[in-house]
Amino acid sequence: MNQATAPALSYASDGASIQRHSFGHRRSADQDAAALPRHPVVVVGAGPVGLSLAIDLAQRGQRVLLLDNDHQLSTGSRAICFAKRTLEIWDRLGVGDAMCAKGVQWNVGKVFFQGELLYPFNLLPEPGHDRPAFINLQQYYAEAYLAVRAAELPAIDIRWQHSVVGCSQQADGVLLAIDTPEGRYSLLADHVVACDGARSPLRAMLGQESQGRVFQDRFLIADVRMEIELPAERWFWFDPPFHPNQSVLLHRQPDKVWRIDFQLGWDADPEAEKQPERIRPRVDAMMRAALGRAVPFELEWASVYTFACRRMPRFVHGGVVFAGDAAHSVSPFGARGANSGVQDADNLAWKLDLVLRGVAPRALLDSYGPEREDAADENLLNSTRATDFITPKSAVSRLFRDATLDLARSHAFARRLVNSGRLSVPATLHRSPLNTPDRDGFAGAMVPGAPAADAPLADGRWLLRQLSPTGFSALVFGADGSAEVAESTVAAESAVVAGAEGLVPVHVVHLPAEGLAAERYDARPGTVVLLRPDQHVCARWRAPTAADVAAALRRALALD
Amino acid sequence: MPLVTEPNLDAPDSFYEALIETHRDLTDAQSHALNARLVLLLANHIGRLDVLQQALQAARASGR
Numbered sequence: 001m002n003q004a005t006a007p008a009l010s011y012a013s014d015g016a017s018i019q020r021h022s023f024g025h026r027r028s029a030d031q032d033a034a035a036l037p038r039h040p041v042v043v044v045g046a047g048p049v050g051l052s053l054a055i056d057l058a059q060r061g062q063r064v065l066l067l068d069n070d071h072q073l074s075t076g077s078r079a080i081c082f083a084k085r086t087l088e089i090w091d092r093l094g095v096g097d098a099m100c101a102k103g104v105q106w107n108v109g110k111v112f113f114q115g116e117l118l119y120p121f122n123l124l125p126e127p128g129h130d131r132p133a134f135i136n137l138q139q140y141y142a143e144a145y146l147a148v149r150a151a152e153l154p155a156i157d158i159r160w161q162h163s164v165v166g167c168s169q170q171a172d173g174v175l176l177a178i179d180t181p182e183g184r185y186s187l188l189a190d191h192v193v194a195c196d197g198a199r200s201p202l203r204a205m206l207g208q209e210s211q212g213r214v215f216q217d218r219f220l221i222a223d224v225r226m227e228i229e230l231p232a233e234r235w236f237w238f239d240p241p242f243h244p245n246q247s248v249l250l251h252r253q254p255d256k257v258w259r260i261d262f263q264l265g266w267d268a269d270p271e272a273e274k275q276p277e278r279i280r281p282r283v284d285a286m287m288r289a290a291l292g293r294a295v296p297f298e299l300e301w302a303s304v305y306t307f308a309c310r311r312m313p314r315f316v317h318g319g320v321v322f323a324g325d326a327a328h329s330v331s332p333f334g335a336r337g338a339n340s341g342v343q344d345a346d347n348l349a350w351k352l353d354l355v356l357r358g359v360a361p362r363a364l365l366d367s368y369g370p371e372r373e374d375a376a377d378e379n380l381l382n383s384t385r386a387t388d389f390i391t392p393k394s395a396v397s398r399l400f401r402d403a404t405l406d407l408a409r410s411h412a413f414a415r416r417l418v419n420s421g422r423l424s425v426p427a428t429l430h431r432s433p434l435n436t437p438d439r440d441g442f443a444g445a446m447v448p449g450a451p452a453a454d455a456p457l458a459d460g461r462w463l464l465r466q467l468s469p470t471g472f473s474a475l476v477f478g479a480d481g482s483a484e485v486a487e488s489t490v491a492a493e494s495a496v497v498a499g500a501e502g503l504v505p506v507h508v509v510h511l512p513a514e515g516l517a518a519e520r521y522d523a524r525p526g527t528v529v530l531l532r533p534d535q536h537v538c539a540r541w542r543a544p545t546a547a548d549v550a551a552a553l554r555r556a557l558a559l560d
Numbered sequence: 561m562p563l564v565t566e567p568n569l570d571a572p573d574s575f576y577e578a579l580i581e582t583h584r585d586l587t588d589a590q591s592h593a594l595n596a597r598l599v600l601l602l603a604n605h606i607g608r609l610d611v612l613q614q615a616l617q618a619a620r621a622s623g624r
Contacts (some may be wrong), residue, residue, distance in 0.1 A: 403596035414602040 008130055008151075009144050011098045018144040023071045025161035031185045039065045040356055042176060042189040042203055048079065048139065049324035049341035055093045056349030058155035060470050062356060065189075066156060067178065068314035069196075070162035073147065076301040077138040077223050080251060080334035085426040085451060086342045088535070089129040091469050092469050096131070098145045102136030104252050109234040110418055114404040115241045115289060119415050120233075121333035123423055124354035126515045129454045130462040134335070134423065135233070136253045142338075167205040167320065173321040189508055191352060192320045195341070206317055210329065212310025213384065216266040217391050219332075220304050222279050225257050226297035229292065236420040238390075242285035242490055247390050247420075250290065257300055260286060261332075263391065264286075279444065295552070307331045309384045311376045315344075316369040323348060328376035330383035333390060333421035340379050343426055344372050350470070351535035354557065359504060361443040363558035367434055369419035375427035382422040411499075426451040429536060434551040436530075436539035444522040453534040455517035463517050464535065471533050472500070472553065477524030484555035486513075488543055490525030496528060499549025504557065506530075532556055549555035563614035 004067035009021055030037040038278040043050045046068035054066045082090075082099065090096040092515060107124040110117060123133035165184070166177030173188040194202035233491060236248040236372065237243070246263035253259055262282055264273055272278060276299050282515045304309035311328035315321060324341030348368050354360040392398035407414035429435070446453060456461045467473040474496045478489030493508060500506040511517050513525045521529050521540075530539040530552055554560050569575050583591045603612055 163579075399592055399596050400600070401594055401599055406593070407597055407600055411601070414600060417600070 003296075008244045009148050011145060013137060013144055013147055013169060015140060016445075018073060018140045019075050020478045021072065021144075023160040025071060025181050026159065026160070027156075027158055027180070027182055030187055031180070031182065035186040038173065039063070039187060040190045041065065041193065041352060042067060042174075042187070043193045043195060044068075045195035045197060045324075045326070046143075046147070046158060047074070047195060047197065047324070047341075048146065048338050049191070050346050051143065051150055052089065052093060052342050053195060053323065053345035053349055054156050054158075055095075055146065055153060056345060057353060058150070059093065059354040060349065062155065064156050064186075064268075064351055066150070066158045067162045067164060068158070068160050071160040073143040073191075074139040074442075075251060076303060077140070077221075077257070077259060079139045079142075079335075079338035080120065080136050080253055081339075081424070082132050083128065083138055083349075083424040084131045084133055085424070085547055087135065088340045088454065089346045090340055091131070092346075092535075093146075093149065093419055094147045094500055095149045098148075099137060099142060100135055102141055102145075102254050103137035103178075103459060104232045104254055105132040105135050106232040106234060106236065106252070107133045108231070109236065109420070109423075110500075111408070111415075111418055112235065112237040112240060113408070114239050115204050116409070118405065118408045118418070121415070124477050128456050130456075131454070134257070136251055138253055138255075139338070141254070143298075149295075155415045157495040164196075164202060164205075167202055169206075169318045169320065170397040176513075184282065188355070188435040190319065194326045194349065194354075195345075196229065196323045196326050198325040198329045199529050200322070202320065203312065203322065203326055206319065206320060208312055208465060210308075210310045210312050210327075212308060212380065214307065214308040215331065215387055218264040218266060218268045218270060218300065218304055218306055220262040220264055220268075220273050220279070220282075221284060222260045222262070222448040223253070223257050223300040224260065224283055224297040225255070225294050225300050226287075227256060228258075228287075228291060228322055235290070237289075238401075238420070240286075240289060242289045245280065247285060249420075250286070264304070273304050276302075283362070286525070294539075295443050305332075307387075307484050309380050309387065311373070311380060314369055316366055319364070321348060321352075321368060323528065325370075327372070328380065330379050334379075334423050336379040336385050336424045337420070338426040340375060340427075343375065344368075347372055354465060354504075355468075360557040360559065363498075364434075366553070369560055371429045371434075372427065373430055378420045378427045379424075388419045389502055390421075397497070398400050418421070434532070434539075434556045434558065436555055438540065440540070441451055442522050442540060444520065446521045446529065446537050446540070448537050448539060450537045452529075452531050452537060453520045455520050457511070457515075463511070465507075466509045467535060467557070468505075468532060468533070472506045472556070473499075473509055473531045474503055474506050474526075474537075474549075475509050475511055475521065475529040475531065476528040477518055477521070477522070477523035477529075479510040487523035488514075492528045492541075492544060495544045495546045496530075496549050498546035499544070500553060503549075503553045505517065506553070530556070561608055561611050563611050563618060565618065 097378040237248040249261040251259040323344035
């Protein structure tokens with residue numbers, strides 16, 4: 001039996017040891033079981049999506065088997081931009097603080113055209129949010145922190161180097177065949193979630209395809225370590241003198257590592273471009289433009305990639321559900337890959353849990369499909385538009401692109417057209433069957449389907465941190481525990497309590513009817529906003545009755 | 561809102577002269593670029609997607 005010999009990972013592990021870390025293969029008791037082993041949930045793929053999902057399920061008390069075909073975490077920085085919504089989800093999973101403590105926080109981006117600064121932009125122009133618009137963090141750190149958190153949860157059984165090689169749907173579950181260094185075994189699962197990446201072997205095993213556009217372009221990622229004094233901002237160059245006719249993106253990561261993306265064009269030789277002697281002059285030229293001088297640097301990691309914008313027509317296939325890149329893939333412009341994958345996990349975990357408990361019917365799980373397919377379409381649309389702007393596909397497309405950039409120098413309207421990536425924001429699930437349509441008049445962004453907005457509360461507390469980490473929450477406005485409580489608020493709270501009776505627990509959060517939280521939710525005394533376990537709004541009222549609340553909960557649980 | 565295709569320019573001949581004059585001494589490439597900037601400026605002034613879509617269709621349909 002092989003045991004992992006490396007020291008255990010911790011929140012303090014450095015990047016080099018994380019990337020070197022081998023989890024080692026362990027023989028599972030399932031391999032020697034007399035009868036076919038059965039598992040309620042098997043998650044395939046221990047990347048950011050699979051780990052997040054496993055943690056979420058385990059926090060809800062579900063037993064999770066997590067299989068990965070490798071014995072190591074991500075090599076190279078890969079996904080580096082983690083968005084506010086992802087951090088809020090990770091807060092719920094207990095790793096948000098670790099991610100933010102290590103990550104480089106940023107809100108500002110700058111756009112350059114032909115060597116000249118066109119304009120800066122701020123992705124989080126309004127104050128009053130616990131988490132920043134983005135942190136930059138190498139994917140191996142994100143995975144390591146998730147793996148450390150997963151190891152704290154005994155309900156998660158992670159098996160490294162257990163590679164799924166067969167998958168068939170049967171009347172009594174999903175039969176998986178699994179290869180290990182010590183031979184093959186089989187098991188039966190009630191539910192399988194495929195988080196096995198853009199080239200998803202499970203997708204192929206089920207004879208499914210991801211459909212869409214492949215872009216004929218190549219990009220070089222160079223991660224370089226250097227001592228420079230530049231702010232933590234996203235710098236994007238269109239057609240810079242140091243890399244004519246192409247785009248370049250510069251981002252700061254932790255550990256004095258800088259991510260540089262060079263667009264290379266379709267004709268570039270991916271092997272040749274990965275060589276340090278080809279990369280060095282490119283970086284030197286860029287630094288002369290950015291800093292006025294070349295600086296010494298160490299090349300950490302380089303990769304040449306192409307990308308596609310595509311998705312599976314449906315994400316739910318009987319007992320097998322697809323999440324993350326396995327279900328949909330986007331161009332990297334906009335950081336919509338890993339971020340949308342973590343949102344998939346966020347959407348799926350509570351549904352799977354309630355279905356496994358018998359609280360909700362199969363239809364709740366099925367709602368994952370249309371909700372996340374809509375979200376994927378939004379991400380694909382944004383990602384495709386950004387790609388078409390960054391890499392125009394025709395002479396006239398290039399003409400309008402450059403015209404937009406020329407106008408952006410002095411005309412504010414054109415800056416709104418410049419598209420160097422529309423950076424990841426969570427989808428509002430407008431069409432969700434789980435939403436209760438508004439009956440009362442409301443203004444603002446917190447429509448049914450919207451992810452709950454954060455807001456600062458008294459004593460340095462934050463709204464999202466007051467929500468139930470696993471269940472439904474009801475924001476009841478008009479009472480903050482200290483001031484005189486309005487009659488309408490008392491009635492609203494009674495309606496919530498009575499409406500939830502016999503369905504699911506609903507955690508009541510008292511909020512004042514004045515201040516930023518009330519503003520963001522357009523709330524008055526007696527206003528109630530009902531939030532799903534994944535913090536999306538599913539209903540809101542000015543003065544609900546118990547019957548209103550019960551009906552909305554039944555709808556959100558797909559009971560009707 | 562319907563796209564206005566009835567006469568609406570307060571000084572049609574002067575506008576046309578100014579349009580041609582704006583392109584004086586430009587190469588074809590420079591003129592194309594100017595036209596692109598002009599389209600974007602006018603589109604922003606109009607502002608409404610439904611009107612712009614009608615204009616895009618009318619322009620496409622009127623070509624030979």
